[in-house]
Amino acid sequence: MGFAKMRVPLIYAPSEEMNIEQARFNMIEQQIRPWNVLDKDVLDMLLVVKRENYFPEEQKSMAFFDTELPLPGGHKAMFPRVEARVMQEVLVKKQESVLLLGAASGYLAALLAHAGRHVTVLEADAGLKALAEKNLAADGVRNVTLLNVNGLTAEQSGRFDVIVVAGGLNQLPEQLQKQLNVGGRLLAFVGELPMMRALLITRVSDTAFTSKEVFDTVLPLLPGATPASKFSF
Template sequence: MNIEKARFNMIEQQIRPWNVLNQEVLDMLIVVKREDYFPAEQKSLAFFDTELPLPDGSKAMTPKLEARILQELVLKKQENVLLIGAGTGYLAALLAYRGRHVTVLESSKVLHELATNNLHRNHVSNVDVVLADAFSDKNTGAYDAIVIAGGLEQLPEHLQQQLNVGGRLLAFVGQLPAMTAQLFTRTSATAVSKQNLFETVVEAAAGAKPVSHFSL
C-alpha cells in the first residue's frame, strides 16, 4: 500500500469535499500522521471514510469529521483546549499541533492507556490524558476551546461555564438518527451564543447523562 497516496486520496476525496477548505488544516493532516495512532492491522484502514473499532468496543471518528472539528474551532497557538473522549489520541494530537496545551478527559481505562501510549510514542508532549468522568460537575477548569468527541442529548451547563470569554465549545447534540454539530461561543462573562454547523451522526459520548423524557 502506498501510504502517501492513500493520505492524498483521503484529503482530496473525503475531506476537501466535506467543506474542509482551510489550507492549514489540510496541511496538518499530512504532518500529523493518522496511521501512527492505529495498530498494524488497521493502518491501511486509517484513511478510509469509516469509524474504526476501538479496543473498548467504541468507534473512532472518521477522518473528515476530525478535520471539520479543527476547521470550525479555528484554534490559535496560545489557546488551551479540553477534549472529552480520548479515542486513539489522534484528535488530541491534531488539537495539540494547533493549540498551546490539550487536557483530555477519558473515563475508559483502556482508551486512557491507548491514547497515552500513542501520544508518547509520537512525541506529543503538550497533551495530558486524565482518567476521569468528564460529565461530573466536579471537573472544573478554564479553557479557550472544548471538544466533546461523542454525541449528547443535551449539553451540560457546567461545561459551558468552563469557557473563557471568546472560547468555543463544539458538541454533537441530538438523538439518533440525526444530530447537529453545534458551536457555542462565550461572548461575555454571562452570555453564550450557539451556532448550528452541520448534521451528522456520532456515537454517544461515554458517561453522558441521558435526558429524562418522563412527564406527569
Template sequence: MNIEQARFNMIEQQIRPWDVLDQDVLDLLVVVKRENFVPAAHKNLAFVDTEIPLPGGQNMFSPKLEARLLQEVKLKKHENVLEIGSGSGYMAALLAYKGRHVTTVEIDPELKALAEKNLADNGVTNVTVELGDGAHGWSQGAPYDVIVISGGLPTLPEAFLQQLKVGGRLVAIIGEAPLMKAQLVTRTGEAGYDTRTLFETNVKMLSKASVPSHFTF
C-alpha cells in the same frame, strides 16, 4: 497504492469536499500520521471514510468529521484546550499541534493507556491524559479557550458552558441517533453564548452520557 497517496486521496476526496478549506488544517493532516493512532487490527481503514472501532466499544470519528471540527474551533497557538473522550489520542494530537496545551479526559483505562502510548510514540508532549468521567466537563483546568467533545451528547450540560472562557469556543455533537447536530458554541460574555448548528451527523454517545427519559402518554 502507497500510504502517502492514500493520505492525499483522503484529504482531496473526503475532507476538502466537506468544506474543510483551511490550509493549516489540511497541512496538519499530512504532519500528524493518522495511521499511527489507528488500532493494528484496523490499519487498513486509516484513510477510509468511516468510524474505526476502538477498545471499550468506542469509535474514532471519521477523518472528515475530525478535520471539520478542528477547522470550526479556529484554535490559536496560545490557547488551552479541553477534549472529552481521548480515544486513540489522534484528535488530541491534532489539537496539540495547533494549541498551547491539551487536557484530554478518558473514562476507560485501556483507552487512556492507548492514547498516552500513541502520543508519546509520536512525540506529542503538550497533552495531559486524565482518567475520569468528563460527561460534565473537567473543572481542574478551567476555564478553557476551546472545548472539543469527541462523542455524542443528548444535551449539552451547563457545566461545559461555565468552563469556557469569554471568547472561547466549544464544539459538540448533540442529540440522539439517527439525527444529531454538530454545534459550535461561542461564549460572548459572562452570561452570553452564541450557538450555531454546523451540520447533521450521527456518532456514538460519549460513555456515561445521560440520555433524557422519554415519556409515553
C-alpha cells in the same frame, strides 16, 4: 553483424510509504475537501499529523478510509472527515488551551495539540486513556495531559479557550459552557439517532453565549451522557 543492446526499462514497485502518502492525499481530496474543509492550515495539519500512527499495524492501511475504525472496549474512532471538520470549526490558535472529552485513539488530541498550546483530555475508559497515552508518546506529542475521569461528571477543572466533546450528548451540560474563557469556543454533538447536530458555542462575555449549528453527523453517546426522556401513554 552486431546487434544493438536493448535497454530494458527499470520497473520500480511502489514503496509502502508512497502508498500511504497516496492514500492520505486521496483521503483529503475525496473525503475531507468535499465535506467543506477548505482551511489551508487544517489541510496542511492533516499532512503533518500522521493518522496511521494512532492505529495498530493491522489497521494502518484503513486509517484513511471513510469509516469509523473499531477501538478497544467496543468504542469507535471518528470518521476522518468529522475530525477535520472539528478542527476547522474550533480553529485553535497557538497560545490557546484545549479541553477534550473523549480520548479515542489519541489522534484528535494530537491534532488539537499541534494547533494549540496544551490539551487536557478527560477519558472515562481506562483502556482508551492508556491507548491514547501510548500513541501520543510514540508520536512525540508532549503537550497533552490525559486523565482517567468522566468529563461530564467530574468537577470543573479550570477555564479553557477551546472545548471539544468527542461523543454524542442528548443535552449540553451548562457546566461545560462555564469552563470557557471569554472568546472561547465549545463544539459538541447534541441530539438523538438518526441525526445529531454539531453545535459551536462561543462565549462572547462573562454572561453571554452565542450558538450555531455547523454540521450534522452521528456519534455514539459519551459515557455519562443523560439519556433523553421517554414518555409512554
